[in-house]
Amino acid sequence: MTTPARGSLLGIEHLETKEILRLLQLARRMNPQKARPLLRGKRIVLLFYEASTRTRTSFEFAAKALGATTTLVLSSGSSIEKGESIIDTGNTLRAVGADCIVMRHPAAGAPHFMAKHLDIPIVNAGDGMHEHPSQALLDAVTILKHKKSLKGLQATIIGDIFHSRVARSACHLLTRMGVKMTLCGPPELVPDVAATLMPGLRLTRHIEEALRGTDVIMLLRVQSERLAGLKIQLQDYIARYQMTAARLKLAKRDAIVMHPGPIIRGLELTAEVADCPQSVIVDEVRNGVPTRMAILARALGRA
Amino acid sequence: MKSKSLLIKGGHVIDPAAKIDAAMDVLLRDGRVAEIAAPNKIRASAEEKFDARGLIVAPGFIDLHVHLREPGQGYKETIATGTAAAAAGGFTSVCTMPNTAPVVDTADWVNWLRSPERGAVVNVFPIAAATRASQGQSLTDFSALQQAGAVAVTDDGKPILNDDTMRAALQLGAELNLAVVQHAEDTRLTEGCSMHFGATSFRLGLRGMSGAAEAGIVERDVTLAQQIQNSRLHVAHLSTADALKAVRRGKRAKARVTCEVTPHHFTLLDENVGEYNTHFKMNPPLRSIADREAIVAALSDGTVDAIATDHAPHAAHEKQVEFERAAFGITGLETALALAISQLHREHKIPLTRIVELFTSGPARVFDLKQRGSLARGSFGDVTIFDPKKRWRFEAARSRSLSRNTPFDGWQFTGKVMATIVGGKIVYLAD
Numbered sequence: 001m002t003t004p005a006r007g008s009l010l011g012i013e014h015l016e017t018k019e020i021l022r023l024l025q026l027a028r029r030m031n032p033q034k035a036r037p038l039l040r041g042k043r044i045v046l047l048f049y050e051a052s053t054r055t056r057t058s059f060e061f062a063a064k065a066l067g068a069t070t071t072l073v074l075s076s077g078s079s080i081e082k083g084e085s086i087i088d089t090g091n092t093l094r095a096v097g098a099d100c101i102v103m104r105h106p107a108a109g110a111p112h113f114m115a116k117h118l119d120i121p122i123v124n125a126g127d128g129m130h131e132h133p134s135q136a137l138l139d140a141v142t143i144l145k146h147k148k149s150l151k152g153l154q155a156t157i158i159g160d161i162f163h164s165r166v167a168r169s170a171c172h173l174l175t176r177m178g179v180k181m182t183l184c185g186p187p188e189l190v191p192d193v194a195a196t197l198m199p200g201l202r203l204t205r206h207i208e209e210a211l212r213g214t215d216v217i218m219l220l221r222v223q224s225e226r227l228a229g230l231k232i233q234l235q236d237y238i239a240r241y242q243m244t245a246a247r248l249k250l251a252k253r254d255a256i257v258m259h260p261g262p263i264i265r266g267l268e269l270t271a272e273v274a275d276c277p278q279s280v281i282v283d284e285v286r287n288g289v290p291t292r293m294a295i296l297a298r299a300l301g302r303a
Numbered sequence: 304m305k306s307k308s309l310l311i312k313g314g315h316v317i318d319p320a321a322k323i324d325a326a327m328d329v330l331l332r333d334g335r336v337a338e339i340a341a342p343n344k345i346r347a348s349a350e351e352k353f354d355a356r357g358l359i360v361a362p363g364f365i366d367l368h369v370h371l372r373e374p375g376q377g378y379k380e381t382i383a384t385g386t387a388a389a390a391a392g393g394f395t396s397v398c399t400m401p402n403t404a405p406v407v408d409t410a411d412w413v414n415w416l417r418s419p420e421r422g423a424v425v426n427v428f429p430i431a432a433a434t435r436a437s438q439g440q441s442l443t444d445f446s447a448l449q450q451a452g453a454v455a456v457t458d459d460g461k462p463i464l465n466d467d468t469m470r471a472a473l474q475l476g477a478e479l480n481l482a483v484v485q486h487a488e489d490t491r492l493t494e495g496c497s498m499h500f501g502a503t504s505f506r507l508g509l510r511g512m513s514g515a516a517e518a519g520i521v522e523r524d525v526t527l528a529q530q531i532q533n534s535r536l537h538v539a540h541l542s543t544a545d546a547l548k549a550v551r552r553g554k555r556a557k558a559r560v561t562c563e564v565t566p567h568h569f570t571l572l573d574e575n576v577g578e579y580n581t582h583f584k585m586n587p588p589l590r591s592i593a594d595r596e597a598i599v600a601a602l603s604d605g606t607v608d609a610i611a612t613d614h615a616p617h618a619a620h621e622k623q624v625e626f627e628r629a630a631f632g633i634t635g636l637e638t639a640l641a642l643a644i645s646q647l648h649r650e651h652k653i654p655l656t657r658i659v660e661l662f663t664s665g666p667a668r669v670f671d672l673k674q675r676g677s678l679a680r681g682s683f684g685d686v687t688i689f690d691p692k693k694r695w696r697f698e699a700a701r702s703r704s705l706s707r708n709t710p711f712d713g714w715q716f717t718g719k720v721m722a723t724i725v726g727g728k729i730v731y732l733a734d
Contacts, residue, residue: 193502
């Protein structure tokens, strides 16, 4: 077992605060339209064991904006399908000349495992229910476009926190930056144990209580098939936790509404909220590219 | 055949079954205990002598729960390598689990396991499958399996989930005086889980097994055991405080309910999984601190009948994978006594006599292994000699097991097995 290569980004939990700050600063300086080719000649593999639209494309655009060559490897249609182990896949990609691997995997900890066995930087693009560090960073970048500073803000995450890597990474990052976090949802989706993630995390079952005085509202997608498995009625969920225009009024007047996507209108939020001036959902997607440029530049030592 | 004899001289005998805790000499002859007497009182001559000064001389240790992987999975472990590891850990008898390939569900396979060709260096007591291919449907032929030498039945690796099947197994077991060993896990609640449900599993984004998934099955089984006269229920690798409550209830009601606990469950916690270390992945999983405290208390107060290792060897490629995909289980034969002494005796002040009981007469009673677990005259000449004060370092690379999947690699221990004697013959000597 070895330590991950310099420049790896496996999660927010163990990322030093000064590294978070450096990435946020770098992300805000990156411009996809006029970037210097910092990564010219670098080969970046996008290794995706799980479906993705926005994360994959934005990593690809980010890499290309910096002049890197990218190649996409999907678990279907590759040797992975034939039963190749993750380390063997990693070694193969390393041998053909990969300088960095951006990896999404359905198993929590898979990128950490890869990083222990490879000497090139590994960037976690989402591992199971564990972490999604680039999403947390782009969310922080998005918040900073609307708020002066993260410190002192109140943020509320509503929905399926148990299954959400976005929620875990966001909690780690925002708490570290001095944001007061509240988690809200039914016990099936927000178990009591969620409060142990870090000190100072508040947990409530009541959306009204969660929203009062909040600056940032982060909604998570509700997967109806998952709810069925947990024996929750969709109508109940909507009644208790859907983000509506009326509920939005409980938050601070200048509160922003965020969502990592894909959004399901009429479920976790109404169309009215999705399209309201306070919604920054499309901004988040837009900020994905510069944020991931910063992550890749750092990964390859060009930042 | 010429009679063989071995005199173990100068040691301190701890034999809880015979209520001995004193300096004694032990003479083994023809594979049996011929004499046990105060120092220098044995007059008979012996061909061989073992100097046990400064050491504890105990009845041979019995492990109720090992996976020796044969038939069919010789790349993980063989009976020869697994029993060599057992000998190095002080175990003179091991009870083997039937979840092999194929499953040990016929008398033929029980005979195969017991055949001298397997190269076992300690006694092997097969536990046979309770249901055909351990599919949980129809019961195996308990009587034929018992006659072939099976000491108990189980579907270990999986639970006997169906109420009627479990009832029928306990009923048939009662008629034959055969224990039914339950892997207590309500698999309807643990699908996709790879560790204990708690703060650590939440942090790591892993699905967790609740304590209730174990306790629920134990509660049901204890209730069944109370209803079915003469039935014998043994709870394998018990790991939760709530399951212990159910076992206590059964014992108070005089039901024949027994249970075992593993060294890793009385030593480690769920948080030791750290950052997805697959050497800390086993089933049942490492639990909470409250569970561990309850287990230590139950080891001390007599609720737990035996320490069993659940020795579960796996090849490197089965552990060197993503945590959620890694095989469940760790090796444990060579570290069990050291962990018991280091954790239970030194840390929690449980007397050595009780620890020896948990390795000897305790397990012998669970499966009714006659003339084992004691050094009373006439017993089998199985002896474990250990130094409770010796410091040593366990190195996985030097393990006798074919596999290396242990969380204890590099651990510094106090308490070491110095010699293991099976049927009067020394099968292991510490270097």
